[in-house]
Amino acid sequence: MTDHPPASNLPVPARAEAARRAARKLAALDTEQRATLLRDLADALELPDSRVAIAQANAKDIEEARAAQARGELSAALAARLGLGPTKLRGLADGLRQLAAMPELLGSVQLRRELDEQLVLERVACPLGVLGIVFEARPDAVPQITGLALKSGNAVLLKGGSESLRSNRALVTIIHGVLTEHGLDPACVALLEDRAAFAELLQCHRDVDLIVARGSGPFVKHVMDSTKIPVLGHSEGLxxxxxxxxxxxxxxxxxxxxxxxxxxxxxxxxxxxxxxxxxxxxxxxxxxxxxxxxxxxxxxxxxxxxxxxxxxxxxxxxxxxxxxxxxxxxxxxxxxxxxxxxxxxxxxxxxxxxxxxxxxxxxxxxxxxxxxxxxxxxxxxxxxxADGYRFGLGAEIGIATGKIHSRGPVGVEGLLSYRWLLRGEGQVASDYGPGKKAFSHRDL
Amino acid sequence: MTDHPPASNLPVPARAEAARRAARKLAALDTEQRATLLRDLADALELPDSRVAIAQANAKDIEEARAAQARGELSAALAARLGLGPTKLRGLADGLRQLAAMPELLGSVQLRRELDEQLVLERVACPLGVLGIVFEARPDAVPQITGLALKSGNAVLLKGGSESLRSNRALVTIIHGVLTEHGLDPACVALLEDRAAFAELLQCHRDVDLIVARGSGPFVKHVMDSTKIPVLGHSEGLxxxxxxxxxxxxxxxxxxxxxxxxxxxxxxxxxxxxxxxxxxxxxxxxxxxxxxxxxxxxxxxxxxxxxxxxxxxxxxxxxxxxxxxxxxxxxxxxxxxxxxxxxxxxxxxxxxxxxxxxxxxxxxxxxxxxxxxxxxxxxxxxxxxADGYRFGLGAEIGIATGKIHSRGPVGVEGLLSYRWLLRGEGQVASDYGPGKKAFSHRDL
Known part of the structure; x- marks a missing residue:
């Protein structure tokens, strides 16, 4: 166990930076450690104490949402998505277990090529680094997104709908407990509690690698227009x-x-x-x-x-x-x-x-x-x-309609980048070319 | 042969739209047609008439560059990159022939998965659509970039350095001839002749799918800050x-x-x-x-x-x-x-x-x-x-330091997106789920 000070009262840029640092240890977990982490998270969601804590928080969210709906401040559709009962919780835990069992993409060698004798190139999948994810009132998204982030080795800063704030907090508290038990910094999974914090996050382009925006068309468009960070999402589903x-x-x-x-x-x-x-x-x-x-x-x-x-x-x-x-x-x-x-x-x-x-x-x-x-x-x-689960991607962090990076339902693969690793024995580029050494370019 | 009116005097947004339309036919070429197109382009560059036209245009560019250098208006490094002699031309033609011989990635099935009986999902590589590419004084880039664009089925709007404008024009004229011979619209490969035109292109986010920026750090940063279109490139190589x-x-x-x-x-x-x-x-x-x-x-x-x-x-x-x-x-x-x-x-x-x-x-x-x-x-x-040719990617359109989409040297693969194609016999999603039909999710 490692002792980590709570990061939630730090300014947003500091939290993004902490997430970036914390992500390194997360990325370095081996396949078995990562699978255990996800399974432990699934188990933790189903512990009696967790169920009670989530049920209490969710009941308060729903009570407030009904009042807001009665005042005409919240749509019935949104209010209906708030519920997080035992069946949904069971489904979420099972989803995490399925994710744990899925093949490990992180660290996979996508290409191995001999450029010349003792000069071997590899393209290896790596995490993007830090994700910023905004979604509307659906507390289910918290464990789903966290699962995808952990599976892909990325830290994540989450901003959920204010209607599900109490439920989200209860879920993130459970997640932090599991991260700490695994010697990981809870800064890996951070909850942003209001719009101002998310607006600040959109400016953290040094530390945040990808924004995933889920919500209404105008909202997603607003996010896309408000940041230099690449945004994965769709502003329309027509x-x-x-x-x-x-x-x-x-x-x-x-x-x-x-x-x-x-x-x-x-x-x-x-x-x-x-x-x-x-x-x-x-x-x-x-x-x-x-x-x-x-x-x-x-x-x-x-x-x-x-x-x-x-x-x-x-x-x-x-x-x-x-x-x-x-x-x-x-x-x-x-x-x-x-x-x-x-x-x-x-x-x-x-x-x-x-x-x-x-x-x-x-x-x-x-x-x-x-x-x-x-x-x-x-x-x-x-x-x-058109859905990540139905496509067999394990889960889905969103659906992208842009053509750059991922397109359509985005699962773990869409949260990965890659690095080119070259291992040589002192070779230099000027030794190759017309009339000099030739590349073999032989895929291994 | 098809008769296409010259597009070069149209406003930039109209040229981008024409490129998008023209790209469809380009994307629909089969593997053999695409290889023939690239080989014919290589041959065309080496025709005696082409050599003369390129040599004359290039000589004028170099003459002006030397004068500009003498006036201190152009760096020696930039001027040195202008030359496009017979050896370079031969290398460019060979590069196009190698590209023609490379495996066809466009249309390749990246994943084929049975979701259920008679319900088969495929992920198929497709072009991005329209590329906008800006590069500094190096006329070699024109056939190289064109080759990568044609190989990947993308239309391209090119903006080269003003120092190589005559050489670039001569090259694009040859390219247009080959496109026309193949029944393709020359709007597939368009040359933008000044900065104002490129600045206009950066606003064409409806029709342009990717900007590739090659040049000095501050310039690439300027491009990245000036457009909503995704930019592939690097503002620094430290x-x-x-x-x-x-x-x-x-x-x-x-x-x-x-x-x-x-x-x-x-x-x-x-x-x-x-x-x-x-x-x-x-x-x-x-x-x-x-x-x-x-x-x-x-x-x-x-x-x-x-x-x-x-x-x-x-x-x-x-x-x-x-x-x-x-x-x-x-x-x-x-x-x-x-x-x-x-x-x-x-x-x-x-x-x-x-x-x-x-x-x-x-x-x-x-x-x-x-x-x-x-x-x-x-x-x-x-x-x-760290170079697409040395990595065996065939050629390189640029080097990306971002983590989204492509990273490092970018060849044909980095100019592709994909589509999810699902073929069924009337299946509906509400038939699947707990207590109903289950997905097989069997990779084929």
């Missing part, structure tokens, strides 16, 4: 489902309902349904099913002509095509053909997740896959599969 | 060589001289030599060799005590430790031990390339490799090996 001419009606309805209704606030939820003129039956069936699920439809003239008064719908306004509703609302438009669907998606899509519904083996499928420039492109599958 | 206690004198001198003298303006050149008190002989021999090569030494008190009047040297000032000379100047300091060397490098290094000279099998080697946080960490090899 996803489409396109029903091609040969789409099966039952399949179309099922994918549309899953994409819109299972979690409308999710970034991988569908916001716009596009349909080919020959997919009238599939469209009618999908819209009926969506309407039955309570989805408000906002339709163009062709869709109105299709459904008449049989299905309740509003007229779409131009801004609907570029609106991420994050709610049980869906805009619907007919497109003359696949090319028009691609063009619509190119114009309005946020490069997150796009799906086509078509017949198995339809040539439209491969054309759609080839043409769409987005993090995730799906054929005959719900957009809701 | 590299160290540390002579450990057991360093062989001959090996030390050889690595120090190669690191400092073969190309002092290169970013991987050594700026500071650190030495262990027990490496006195290796240090003396290194400093004598460096002095013989005309290197100005700036030394601390301990080094002065070591060399006395035997070797000419100035006293180092505090700012020397953080100065990238890019010239035949070297600062020299004694450090009490390896830890102090690591601390000095952590404080002053630019996270580019760091090297230790020690005995074969010295425990210091692995400690150095583990502890240094830099793109390249070398044992008993010159820092000058």
């Amino acid at each position: 996803c489409h489902v396109y029903l091609h001419a040969d789409a099966d009606p039952q399949r179309a309805a099922s994918i549309a309902v899953d994409g819109k209704c299972t979690y409308p606030a999710a970034c991988n939820a569908v916001e716009t349904l596009l349909w080919h003129p020959d997919a009238a039956e599939a469209t009618r069936e999908s819209l009926q099913a969506l309407s039955d699920m309570g989805v408000e439809l906002r339709v163009d003239a062709a869709t109105r002509a299709l459904i008449g008064d049989a299905i309740e719908a509003k007229d779409a306004r131009p801004r609907d095509w570029s609106t991420e509703y994050s709610d049980l609302i869906l805009s619907v438009a007919q497109v003359p053909d696949l090319d028009a669907a691609l063009a619509h998606i190119d114009t309005y899509g946020s490069r997150h997740t796009e799906a086509i519904v078509c017949a198995d083996g339809s040539p439209a499928a491969e054309r759609f896959l080839a043409a769409i420039d987005a993090a995730c492109v799906f054929v005959n599958a719900s957009t809701r599969f | 590299c160290h060589v540390y002579l450990h206690a057991d360093a062989d004198p001959q090996r030390a001198a050889s690595i120090a001289v190669d690191g400092k003298c073969t190309y002092p303006a290169a970013c991987n050149a050594v700026e500071t030599l650190l030495w262990h008190p027990d490496a006195a002989e290796a240090t003396r021999e290194s400093l004598q060799a460096l002095s013989d090569m005309g290197v100005e030494l700036r030394v601390d008190a301990a080094t002065r005590a070591l060399i006395g009047d035997a070797i000419e040297a100035k006293d180092a000032r505090p700012r020397d430790w953080s100065t990238e000379y890019s010239d035949l100047i070297l600062s020299v300091a004694q450090v009490p031990d390896l830890d102090a060397a690591l601390a000095h490098i952590d404080t002053y290094g630019s996270r580019h390339t760091e090297a230790i000279v020690c005995a074969d099998g010295s425990p210091a080697a692995e400690r150095f490799l583990a502890a240094i946080d830099a793109a390249c960490v070398f044992v008993n090899a010159s820092t000058r090996f």
